[in-house]
Amino acid sequence: xxxxxxxxxxxxxxxxxxxxxxxxxxxxxxxxxxxxxxxxxxxxxxxxxxxxxxxxxxxxxxxxxxxxxxxxxxxxxxxxxxxxxxxxxxxxxxxxxxxxxxxxxxxxxxxxxxxxxxxxxxxxxxxxxxxxxxxxxxxxxxxxxxxxxxxxxxxxxxxxxxxxxxxxxxxxxxxxxxxxxxxxxxxxxxxxxxxxxxxxxxxxxxxxxxxxxxxxxxxxxxxxxxxxxxxxxxxxxxxxxxxxxxxxxxxxxxxxxxxxxxxxxxxxxxxxxxxxxxxxxxxxxxxxxxxxxxxxxxxxxxxxxxxxxxxxxxxxxxxxxxxxxxxxxxxxxxxxxxxxxxxxxxxxxxxxxxxxxxxxxxxxxxxxxxxxxxxxxxxxxxxxxxxxxxxxxxxxxxxxxxxxxxxxxxxxxxxxxxxxxxxxxxxxxxxxxxxxxxxxxxxxxxxxxxxxxxxxxxxxxxxxxxxxxxxxxxxxxxxxxxxxxxxxxxxxxxxxxxxxxxxxxxxxxxxxxxxxxx
Amino acid sequence: xxxxxxxxxxxxxxxxxxxxxxxxxxxxxxxxxxxxxxxxxxxxxxxxxxxxxxxxxxxxxxxxxxxxxxx
Numbered sequence: 001x002x003x004x005x006x007x008x009x010x011x012x013x014x015x016x017x018x019x020x021x022x023x024x025x026x027x028x029x030x031x032x033x034x035x036x037x038x039x040x041x042x043x044x045x046x047x048x049x050x051x052x053x054x055x056x057x058x059x060x061x062x063x064x065x066x067x068x069x070x071x072x073x074x075x076x077x078x079x080x081x082x083x084x085x086x087x088x089x090x091x092x093x094x095x096x097x098x099x100x101x102x103x104x105x106x107x108x109x110x111x112x113x114x115x116x117x118x119x120x121x122x123x124x125x126x127x128x129x130x131x132x133x134x135x136x137x138x139x140x141x142x143x144x145x146x147x148x149x150x151x152x153x154x155x156x157x158x159x160x161x162x163x164x165x166x167x168x169x170x171x172x173x174x175x176x177x178x179x180x181x182x183x184x185x186x187x188x189x190x191x192x193x194x195x196x197x198x199x200x201x202x203x204x205x206x207x208x209x210x211x212x213x214x215x216x217x218x219x220x221x222x223x224x225x226x227x228x229x230x231x232x233x234x235x236x237x238x239x240x241x242x243x244x245x246x247x248x249x250x251x252x253x254x255x256x257x258x259x260x261x262x263x264x265x266x267x268x269x270x271x272x273x274x275x276x277x278x279x280x281x282x283x284x285x286x287x288x289x290x291x292x293x294x295x296x297x298x299x300x301x302x303x304x305x306x307x308x309x310x311x312x313x314x315x316x317x318x319x320x321x322x323x324x325x326x327x328x329x330x331x332x333x334x335x336x337x338x339x340x341x342x343x344x345x346x347x348x349x350x351x352x353x354x355x356x357x358x359x360x361x362x363x364x365x366x367x368x369x370x371x372x373x374x375x376x377x378x379x380x381x382x383x384x385x386x387x388x389x390x391x392x393x394x395x396x397x398x399x400x401x402x403x404x405x406x407x408x409x410x411x412x413x414x415x416x417x418x419x420x421x422x423x424x425x426x427x428x429x430x431x432x433x434x435x436x437x438x439x440x441x442x443x444x445x446x447x448x449x450x451x452x453x454x455x456x457x458x459x460x461x462x463x464x465x466x467x468x469x470x471x472x473x474x475x476x477x478x479x480x481x482x483x484x485x486x487x488x489x490x491x492x493x494x495x496x497x498x499x500x501x502x503x504x505x506x507x508x509x510x511x512x513x514x515x516x517x518x
Numbered sequence: 519x520x521x522x523x524x525x526x527x528x529x530x531x532x533x534x535x536x537x538x539x540x541x542x543x544x545x546x547x548x549x550x551x552x553x554x555x556x557x558x559x560x561x562x563x564x565x566x567x568x569x570x571x572x573x574x575x576x577x578x579x580x581x582x583x584x585x586x587x588x589x
Binding site: 004061064065068069071072073075076079080082083086087089090091116119120121124165166167168169348351352354355358386387475476479480481485488489492496500503507511 | 529530532533534536539540542543544546547550551553554558559562563564565566567568574577578579581582584585586588589
């Protein structure tokens with residue numbers, strides 16, 4: 001039996017997290033700022049006002065800087081699939097490969113074609129064609145995001161596939177179930193709308209700096225007006241889609257929801273914590289230590305978020321560990337929840353049945369192979385639990401998940417009111433003279449990035465130990481390679497991405513300081 | 519539009535020629551892609567299964583054994 005060094009899993013995860021988080025610095029700004037630039041150009045197209053052309057070109061330049069620095073940074077994650085996560089890459093087969101392949105082709109053709117017209121086409125193509133190219137560039141980027149998020153959503157809620165023990169692969173049986181899974185749709189809409197917030201916050205932040213410096217006043221005021229309206233719409237939609245995401249998490253990843261709220265004991269009329277300080281003494285689910293030092297709650301709201309019913313029961317971490325509460329299976333059938341130990345027993349049966357099936361096939365014993373296959377299929381829903389050594393491993397990092405979730409929510413709520421106030425201040429002409437709101441506008445850019453990154457920490461840390469929910473833990477997914485090799489590439493990536501980030505920030509600041517006239 | 523390939527060619531050539539900031543950005547993109555594909559991918563990120571095995575069946579057997587051994 002192979003004994004894998006857990007530090008290999010930790011370093012492989014750290015490396016993937018590092019590259020994903022750096023990649024996610026660039027992507028949301030492309031998605032959000034791209035729409036704002038398109039709206040600005042639409043105003044220019046409609047009014048023919050040259051000032052709007054100047055404004056559009058200024059923000060388009062910053063869009064171009066971000067796009068150029070960020071382009072292809074996601075490919076590094078694909079390198080890691082083949083090297084660090086080879087078991088996973090094989091195991092997911094075409095389910096993960098198909099969306100990524102479509103993304104690659106779409107991203108290449110749509111973005112590379114239309115972005116050229118967007119930047120080279122001023123005064124060379126018609127205004128309408130240029131406008132269409134700008135919109136198609138950002139639509140292409142958004143569709144690219146769709147395919148990546150579909151692949152990610154499948155890992156959180158695996159549907160539309162059958163495991164083939166001969167190929168040791170999950171094979172896609174229903175493309176539409178994968179594409180239109182409720183988790184995928186919510187993840188896509190929440191990620192895109194939260195990126196709109198970030199794009200709007202960026203425009204407000206840069207414009208606020210101009211107003212504080214009394215430069216580019218007209219550009220800044222007009223830009224804030226557009227960004228505030230767009231950001232407000234994005235904030236409302238992000239809140240709505242976030243509610244949908246929370247519901248899906250409750251249905252398919254209840255452990256993640258419990259970690260988001262640091263809720264160890266489940267209850268009916270479960271409250272939502274709106275502010276709290278976690279108890280650092282809480283180390284394990286069964287140590288009897290209170291999870292919070294202090295908290296402020298709103299009664300029954302978590303029950304409503306989780307099940308759309310204020311009176312419903314929401315399981316805590318202890319309940320999920322011990323089982324024995326009424327719940328529903330994947331098909332919506334009422335069942336009694338299994339304990340983690342029972343799932344581990346079921347998972348070990350599934351993995352052993354795979355082993356027996358392989359042996360039986362090698363010995364050409366078809367009847368034994370059929371029995372083993374049937375046994376494996378019956379227990380496949382818990383296949384990943386077969387690799388869990390200690391039941392405590394199925395509990396994610398609760399403080400990181402909980403604080404990240406609340407940071408994301410606070411940032412989201414802040415932006416609803418912030419953008420609403422900006423709309424009012426812009427329409428009343430107050431904005432120039434209110435230095436506090438301009439300073440808050442600059443701070444808002446940082447807050448938007450914090451909120452955006454925090455959202456991904458909730459999604460990815462909260463689902464640990466699972467690479468594929470209940471089917472494959474990171475321990476089984478990782479390649480058996482030298483820890484030192486992963487550490488070396490971790491630091492190489494850290495240096496590369498930091499240099500890229502410094503380049504982006506440096507070029508951005510230089511362009512912003514130059515202003516729209518250049 | 520009968521000479522559209524040439525027009526398209528000139529569109530890109532003129533676009534690249536008239537770039538200002540774009541030249542710096544393309545330089546960054548070029549260096550980045552070189553580091554990614556000719557250093558990182560080539561020397562640090564081999565595709566483990568493709569390097570070790572030739573056939574799909576060999577890869578399936580290897581991954582199957584890895585999973586079974588880790589239970």
